[in-house]
Amino acid sequence: MRKSRNNGFILIVDDNPTNLSVLCAALNSEGFRFRVAVDGESAIAQAERNQPELILLDVQMPGIDGFETCRRLKANPVTENIPIIFTTALADTESKTKGFSLGAVDYIPKPFAQEEVIARVRVHLQLKQLTESLEQQVSDRTKALQQAQVQLVQQEKLSTLGELIAGIGHEINNPINFISSNIPPLEEYISGVTKLLLLYEQEYPNPTAKITTAIKDLDLSFVLEDMGKILNSLHLGSERIQNLSNSLRTFCRSDSDTKIFADLHQGLDSTLMILQHRLKANGDRPRIEVIKSYGVLPEVSCYIGQMNQVFMNILANAIDALDEAITLGKMSNLIPQIKIATEIYSEQLVVIRIADNGIGIPERLKKRLFEPLFTTKTVGKGTGLGLSIAYEIVVEKHKGVLDVNSQPGLGTEFIIRIPT
Ligand SMILES: Nc1ncnc2c1ncn2[C@@H]1O[C@H](COP(=O)(O)OP(=O)(O)OP(=O)(O)O)[C@@H](O)[C@H]1O
Ligand SMILES: [Mg+2]
Numbered sequence: 367m368r369k370s371r372n373n374g375f376i377l378i379v380d381d382n383p384t385n386l387s388v389l390c391a392a393l394n395s396e397g398f399r400f401r402v403a404v405d406g407e408s409a410i411a412q413a414e415r416n417q418p419e420l421i422l423l424d425v426q427m428p429g430i431d432g433f434e435t436c437r438r439l440k441a442n443p444v445t446e447n448i449p450i451i452f453t454t455a456l457a458d459t460e461s462k463t464k465g466f467s468l469g470a471v472d473y474i475p476k477p478f479a480q481e482e483v484i485a486r487v488r489v490h491l492q493l494k495q496l497t498e499s500l501e502q503q504v505s506d507r508t509k510a511l512q513q514a515q516v517q518l519v520q521q522e523k524l525s526t527l528g529e530l531i532a533g534i535g536h537e538i539n540n541p542i543n544f545i546s547s548n549i550p551p552l553e554e555y556i557s558g559v560t561k562l563l564l565l566y567e568q569e570y571p572n573p574t575a576k577i578t579t580a581i582k583d584l585d586l587s588f589v590l591e592d593m594g595k596i597l598n599s600l601h602l603g604s605e606r607i608q609n610l611s612n613s614l615r616t617f618c619r620s621d622s623d624t625k626i627f628a629d630l631h632q633g634l635d636s637t638l639m640i641l642q643h644r645l646k647a648n649g650d651r652p653r654i655e656v657i658k659s660y661g662v663l664p665e666v667s668c669y670i671g672q673m674n675q676v677f678m679n680i681l682a683n684a685i686d687a688l689d690e691a692i693t694l695g696k697m698s699n700l701i702p703q704i705k706i707a708t709e710i711y712s713e714q715l716v717v718i719r720i721a722d723n724g725i726g727i728p729e730r731l732k733k734r735l736f737e738p739l740f741t742t743k744t745v746g747k748g749t750g751l752g753l754s755i756a757y758e759i760v761v762e763k764h765k766g767v768l769d770v771n772s773q774p775g776l777g778t779e780f781i782i783r784i785p786t
Contacts, residue, residue, distance in 0.1 A: 374399070374418070374419040375398075375399040375400055375401055375418050375419065376393060376398055376399070376400040376401075376418055376419060376420045376421070376422060376487065377400070377401050377402070377403060377409060377412060377413060377418035377420070377421045377422070378390065378393075378400055378401070378402045378403070378421075378422045379402070379403045379404075379405075379406065379409040379421060379422065379423045379424055379427070379432070379435065380402070380404070380422075380424040380427070380453065381404050381405060381424065381427045381428060382424070385424065385453070385476065385478070386402055386404075388477075388478050388480075389422060389453070389478065389483065390402070391480075392478065392480045392483045392484060393483075393484075393487070395480070395484075396484050396488075398487065401418070404427075405427055405428060405429045405430075406427055406429055406430035406431065406432065406434060406435030406438075407429055407430060407435075409421070409423070409435055409439075410435060410438055410439060410442075410445070413439060413444075413445045413448060414442065414444050414445060417444065417445065417448055418448060419448070419449075419491055419494060420448065420449050420450075420451065420487060420490055420491055420494065421439070421448055421449070421450045421451070422451050422453050422474070422487075423435060423436060423450050423451065423452055423453065423470075424452075424453050424454065425452055425453075425454040425461065425465070426454065426455075432452060432454070432465075433464060433465065433468055436450050436452075436465070436468045436469060436470060437468050440468065440469040449471045449472075449490050449493070449494055450469065450470045450471060451470065451471060451472040451473065451474055451486060451487070451490060452465045452470050452472070452473050452474070453473075453474045453475075453476060453478070454473070454474075454475070454476060455475070455476040455477075471490055471493070472486055472489075472490060474486055512738045512739070513738070513758075515738070516738045516751060516754050516755060516758060517758065519751060519755075520675075520751075520755045520758065520759075528671060531614050531617065532614065532615055534614060535610075535611045535612070535613075535614030535615040536611075536615065538607060538610070538611040538614075539608075539611045539615075542604055542607045542608050542611060543608075545600075545604050546601075546604040546605070546608060549597065549600055549601055549604065552597070553597055556593055556597065560590055560593075563586075563590075609639065610639060610640075612636075613635070613636035613639040613640060614636075614640065616632055616633070616636040616674075617633070617636045617637060617640060617671070617674050617678075625667045625668055625669055626667070626668075626669075626670060627665040627666065627667050628665055628666060628667075628668055628670035628673070629663075629665055630663055630666055630668075630670075630673065630708065630716065630718065630784075631660050631663060631708065633670055633673055633674045633677060634658075634660075634677055634706060634708075634718075636674065637674050637677040637678050637681060638656060638681070640678070641678070641681055641682065641685065644682070644685050645685065645704075650689070650692055650693065651688070651689065651692040651702055652701065652702065653702075654685060654688055654702045654703065654704055655701055655702065655703045655704070656703075656704050656705075656706065657703060657704070657705045657706070658705075658706050658707075659705070659706070659707045659708075660706075660707075660708050661707075661708050661709040661710060662710070663708055663709075663710055663716055664710065664716075664786055666716050666784055666786050667786070668764055668784060669759070669763060669764070672759045672763060673759070673764075673784075675755065675756070675759065676755075676756040676759050676760055676782065677718075677720070679752035679753060679755060679756045680720050680752075680753075680756060680780045680782075681704065681720060682752065683752060683753070684704050684720060684721075684722035684724060684778070685704070685722075686724075686743065686747075686748075687722050687724030687725045687726070687777075687778060688702040688704075688722055688723070688724040688725075689724075690724065690725045691723075691724045691725040694725065700723060702722075702723065702724070703722065703723050704720065704721070704722050705719070705720075705721045705722075706718070706719070706720050706721075707719045707721075710786070711783070713786065714785060714786055715783050715784070715785060715786065716783070716784045716785075716786055717781065717782070717783050718781070718782040718783075718784075719779055719780070719781050719782075720779070720780050720782075721777060721778065721779035721780075722777050722778055722779075723776065723777040724777055724778065725774075725775070726772050726773050726774035726775050726776055726777055726778055727770070727772040727774065727778055728774050729774075732770065732772065735753050735770060736753050736754050736756075736757040736768070737750075737754060738750065738751060738754040739751065739754075740753075740754075756768060760782055760783075760784065764784050764785070765785055766782065766783050766784040766785060767781075767782075767783040768780065768781070768782055768783075769781040769783075
């Protein structure tokens with residue numbers, strides 16, 4: 367005998383005791399669970415409180431009639447999906463059509479034939495279950511598709527962007543080597559020429575008028591002093607470009623399908639280097655302070671290019687959160703900070719914490735953060751993919767854990783745990 371599923375029940379709405387007892391007896395005989403309501407308003411209240419699987423609804427009742435009851439049930443998001451079968455003595459086509467146009471799924475004429483009631487109830491319960499399982503399947507498939515899409519986007523992003531950046535890193539490398547390797551001999555030559563000039567000055571303390579004028583026009587002593595400074599800044603500048611080029615290449619280390627042992631601190635540092643321009647002071651806020659407290663970490667077997675992408679996404683979000691806090695005027699006298707801490711936990715787990723003192727995340731949004739396409743940022747600013755990609759890389763690819771702690775208004779901390 368079929369019982370209704372999951373404590374589900376059928377709601378019978380009728381003001382006539384005889385009708386009620388016939389329907390109840392019919393449903394009871396087949397083991398269906400049911401409840402009753404004797405007018406439209408109490409039926410609506412009951413259905414809102416506890417959704418039945420099906421409603422058998424009388425048309426003619428005191429107070430609001432069955433049509434109006436149906437209209438209200440269909441207008442309420444809580445009850446709109448409950449199938450409604452009208453039960454009525456009105457056999458005319460017009461009221462049948464009206465019932466269907468209000469969203470009823472069927473009609474049972476009075477007086478009731480027990481077999482017909484049972485048969486129709488059974489068909490509609492089955493239809494409802496099939497619909498629900500279909501909806502579930504659609505939602506499962508949609509999720510799977512979204513996941514696949516994220517993976518595709520991630521791979522695409524990694525390969526095209528990665529290749530591009532690695533390419534640029536490489537291309538910069540040659541000319542900058544060229545410049546920096548020529549600085550030491552240039553320094554030597556200049557110092558030689560300077561010495562020679564000074565020697566001339568010593569040996570010929572009274573030069574001709576022409577030479578005296580040329581020395582004056584050139585402002586020789588200033589030029590000699592400044593040349594050293596210029597050389598120094600050439601030195602510094604080329605060193606910086608060299609670091610950047612190294613970082614670009616480290617950041618994009620191609621690690622297609624095998625894990626390699628890598629230094630995560632180097633990954634973090636090269637990511638920070640690439641984000642330098644976003645950490646700098648701008649018209650709206652002071653420079654973001656980055657406070658590192660790196661522990662002693664072993665090299666970790668990982669896909670380092672992908673781990674760098676995780677660092678990049680989390681750090682970029684932290685900068686966004688600080689920018690937003692400043693824009694909303696919540697940090698007028700606070701120094702924007704990002705703290706990065708690493709440690710090894712029980713020799714099997716590397717823990718990386720990246721915390722900001724930005725806008726924070728409201729409790730109700732926390733469980734949606736890692737959903738693909740979930741974003742609170744404006745169109746063009748965020749795609750909502752950063753954290754879902756990070757999650758995919760940490761959890762699926764590295765069998766690690768990605769957690770978040772946040773207090774709205776105070777800041778957010780992301781914790782990455784990767785098995786060594
Ligand atoms: N450090 C943080 N502080 C506050 N909110 C955050 C932080 N990190 C993430 N969020 C919230 O999580 C949402 C999802 O982040 P996610 O990185 O997945 O997407 P996005 O940054 O909006 O866009 P995308 O990274 O694709 O450009 C963000 O829109 C933001 O609301
Ligand atoms: Mg992001």
